[in-house]
Amino acid sequence: MKHQNEIPQHKLPMVIALILGAIIAILNTSLLLTAIPHIMKELSISESTAQWLTTGFMLVNGVMIPIMAFLIEKFTTRHLFFAAMSFVAIGSVIAIVAHSFPLLMLARVIQAMGAGILMPLMQTVLMIIYPKHKRGQVMGAVGMVISFAPAVGPTISGIIVDFFSWKAIFWVILIVAIVDLAFAFFTIRDVTQQANPKVDILSMILSTLGFGGILYGASMAGSLGWTNSVVLGTLIVGLLSLVFFSKRQFSMEHAMLDLRVFKNTKFTLSVVITTIMFGTLIASEVLLPMFMQNTLGMTALQSGLMIFPGAAIMGVISLISGRLFDMIGARLMSLIGLVVVAISSLFFARLTMETSFMYLTIVFAFRMAGLALITTPLSTLGLNQLEYALIPHGTAAMNTVRQVGASISTAVFVSILMGASISNGSIFGINVTFGVMAAVSVISLIMGLFIRDDKRELETREV
Structure with missing residues (x-):
């Protein structure tokens, strides 16, 4: 790895540039959500076709992340x-003239090709330029970006399309990207180590088929059902490809994605728990607006306003929890957070037709506070x-599994x-769903009991 004197002394400007790039990447995933109806009308396309603007972005983004460890070792x-x-900027220019x-x-x-690079690159660089006892606070800043940016995306794009064309969204992205x-x-300084690995075409093909197949199959399962031939076919192809991909990575002297990172129990446990929690977060951000609009008759604006305070709170607490990590470690905070998420799921499992906007907002904010911990x-x-050489592989693996x-x-x-709502109505369905989330949170809490902080690191910080 790079010697210590090659790490920039003034890290903040570099961190700002990296985080701004990550913000652009994350905003790209949600900015078009409110603009899709306008795009459908102007381009005369159906809703299912228009959805590919977000689904396709997600697929390409998801396929890019697993190869990031290879790219980080190949290029500066x-x-x-x-x-x-440049990918983000060029994509924006094409969108403007489209x-x-x-x-x-x-x-x-x-754009997705660029976005898939930015997040893992940022995390890898930050883990390299900061010593272990300072990583918490900088990862807290990353957590703030990850939680806050997706929530403000639809709000920003909604304001833009109300006053300008949907193409103005891409003008904003282009200007920020150029700045x-x-x-x-x-x-930006070169801080990663180049090992000049050879391109393994078979690994890239298996990775693309594996992760792409699973992401596509899962994204289609919600509308087509798990027994649909297309869904089953892509999931099977994806799973088989991942099996062969994994075997190949373990057999290679220099793997494209070094899966040895999962041999570390603490790393694996942290990835499993955060992936489960991230999954419940995304699911709740999808299900609650559906419930508010389709069952309670609230507007899209109200559902957006319900999410916004929770996202803001999560951003603030992410900063705080990052600083606390540097002082007390992860175990206590994560256990408290898991309890909070489980309790909030139980509160969401007792919704009625009389459930108020304020109730939903407060419980969701409570839930987001727990997730930040x-x-x-x-x-x-x-x-x-992870040792320095495995950090690019760790960030790529962690982001891939979460995606x-x-x-x-x-x-x-x-x-x-949908299954619970068919015979018993949508209110029963949403309550059952959050009941399952509560059970999943309890299982995660049990796993969290096995988390152990690095005592030597904590003792060093205290000194």
Whole structure:
């Protein structure tokens, strides 16, 4: 790994450039949600076709993440960052001039290629340039971005499309990308180690088929059902591809994605728990607006306003929990957070037609506070277990598992909701679904009891 004197002394400017890039990447996943009806009308396309602008982005983004460890070892930090931001900018330009769906879809694919690079690259660089006893606070800042950016995306795009064309969204992305590129030119330094690994085409094909198949199958399962031939076919192809991909990685001297990271118990436990919690987060952000609009008759604006305070609270507590991690470790905070998430799930499992907007907002904010106490500390604890050479593989593996887990969780919980609602109504369905989430949270809490902090690290911090 790079010697200590090659780590930039003034880290903050570099961190700002990286986090701004991550914000752009995350906003890209949610900015189009409120603009899709306008795009459908202007391009004369159906809703199912328009949804590919978000589904396709998610698939490409998900396929890019597993190969990030290879890219980080192949190319310098600056080359990767500038390539990623250039993809985002070029995709935005194509979207601005697009007058047909295929061209707009191409723009989204190019943007997704850049977005898939930015998040793992940021996490890897931050883990390298900061010593273990300071990683908590910087990962707290990352947690704030991850929690807050998706929530404000639909709000920002809603305001933009109300006053301007949907293409103005891409103008905003383009301008911010150019500003960040200019700032990064003076602040980004090469801090990752280049091992110049050989390109393993078979691993890339298996990775694409595996993760792409599972992500696509899970995303289609919510609408087509798990027994649909397309869903089953893509899931089977995905699973088989992942089996062969895993075997190949373990047999290679220099793996594209080094799965040895999962041999570390603390890392694996942190990934499993945070993936489950991230899955329940995404699922609840999908199910609650559906319940509010379809059952309670509330507006899309109200559902967005319900989510916003919770996202803001999660962002603030992510910062706090990151600092606390550097002082007291992850175990206590994560256990408290898991209890909070379980309790909030029980509160959401007793919804009625009289449930108020305020009730939903308060319980959701309570839930998000608990999640902030889980994700930031456990993510940092897990990555702290890895030696420097494995950090790129750890961040890639962690982000990949979360992406797949969130997609599968959402599909499973939507299926539970639909199945329970058929004979007993939507209120019964939403209550059963959150009851299952409560049970899953309790299982995660039991797993959390096996978490152990790094005592030597804590003793060093106290000194």
